[in-house]
Amino acid sequence: MATRTRIEIDPINPVVGAVASGADLSRSFDPEEVATIRKAVLTHGAVFFRDQDITQADTVAFLKNFGELCTDPFAKASLEKVPDEFTVHDMQTYGNGQATALWHMDSTLGAEPAAFLTLRALELPPSGGSDTCWGSMYAAYETLSQPVRDMIDGLEAEHSGYKTLPLLGLGYGETLQQDMRNTHPVVRVHPETGRKALFVNELWTEKIVGVSSHESQSILDMLWKHSQRPEFTMRWKWQVNDIVMWDNMAFQHYAVNDYEGSRVLQKGYVKGDRPVGPG
Ligand SMILES: O=C(O)CCC(=O)C(=O)O
Numbered sequence: 001m002a003t004r005t006r007i008e009i010d011p012i013n014p015v016v017g018a019v020a021s022g023a024d025l026s027r028s029f030d031p032e033e034v035a036t037i038r039k040a041v042l043t044h045g046a047v048f049f050r051d052q053d054i055t056q057a058d059t060v061a062f063l064k065n066f067g068e069l070c071t072d073p074f075a076k077a078s079l080e081k082v083p084d085e086f087t088v089h090d091m092q093t094y095g096n097g098q099a100t101a102l103w104h105m106d107s108t109l110g111a112e113p114a115a116f117l118t119l120r121a122l123e124l125p126p127s128g129g130s131d132t133c134w135g136s137m138y139a140a141y142e143t144l145s146q147p148v149r150d151m152i153d154g155l156e157a158e159h160s161g162y163k164t165l166p167l168l169g170l171g172y173g174e175t176l177q178q179d180m181r182n183t184h185p186v187v188r189v190h191p192e193t194g195r196k197a198l199f200v201n202e203l204w205t206e207k208i209v210g211v212s213s214h215e216s217q218s219i220l221d222m223l224w225k226h227s228q229r230p231e232f233t234m235r236w237k238w239q240v241n242d243i244v245m246w247d248n249m250a251f252q253h254y255a256v257n258d259y260e261g262s263r264v265l266q267k268g269y270v271k272g273d274r275p276v277g278p279g
């Protein structure tokens with residue numbers, strides 16, 4: 001019997017990112033391999049696999065190892081069972097540049113934002129550039145002072161598409177699957193690791209609940225500025241057929257909008273839970 005190559009995980013820096021080698025995403029994984037990948041994603045936040053010349057169906061099968069599939073809440077997909085072509089779909093990214101060049105977690109305007117996401121590079125721009133960055137919201141939370149952590153542990157924030165959907169060229173009413181204004185804890189207790197992560201982002205978070213608009217904006221500006229420090233982040237230079245899987249519950253990302261021309265990424269989604277705070 002042929003022995004399989006062991007999956008090796010090499011961290012990119014101490015708080016975010018790892019490169020996985022020895023994994024071929026076109027074949028099925030045994031439970032031990034799935035556990036290795038899941039643990040790596042939970043630990044390092046974003047795990048990159050190179051040279052994955054795979055089909056959309058391969059990505060769908062890979063994602064199903066990690067949970068039920070879903071799609072973006074503002075995609076024109078059915079609220080019922082989401083077909084595979086919506087859950088893993090090709091995405092021209094050039095037109096999204098204004099929205100995704102802000103640090104964010106995906107779909108936090110929804111009640112149950114995606115738990116895990118994948119992106120695979122299908123086509124990269126001839127101009128070069130177009131890197132994507134990831135940042136640890138565990139590291140961001142854990143480096144705040146104790147008095148600030150104590151204050152934000154009890155806060156909630158409203159997330160909506162009011163500023164984002166226009167940046168994506170989408171109207172509010174016609175594209176959303178359901179009413180998309182949701183309140184989430186400012187600090188999320190990760191459902192699997194139990195660690196606390198900062199859970200506000202510059203793309204979707206509208207305001208802190210129960211404080212004045214001036215206080216809300218000041219608190220959010222402070223948290224965003226802090227969470228975006230380079231020490232909590234990494235930057236990935238794409239090659240065609242790189243695929244990343246990341247933990248959207250405790251890591252944010254940012255698409256560097258420095259390119260021109262066509263760039264196509266294939267995106268996939270694993271459904272998440274309703275975020276829970278420390279209280
Ligand atoms: O274009 C990228 O690199 C990432 C885009 C993004 O943020 C997203 O699709 O959610």
Ligand SMILES: [Fe+2]
Nearest residue numbers: 100105106253
């Ligand atoms: Fe995103």
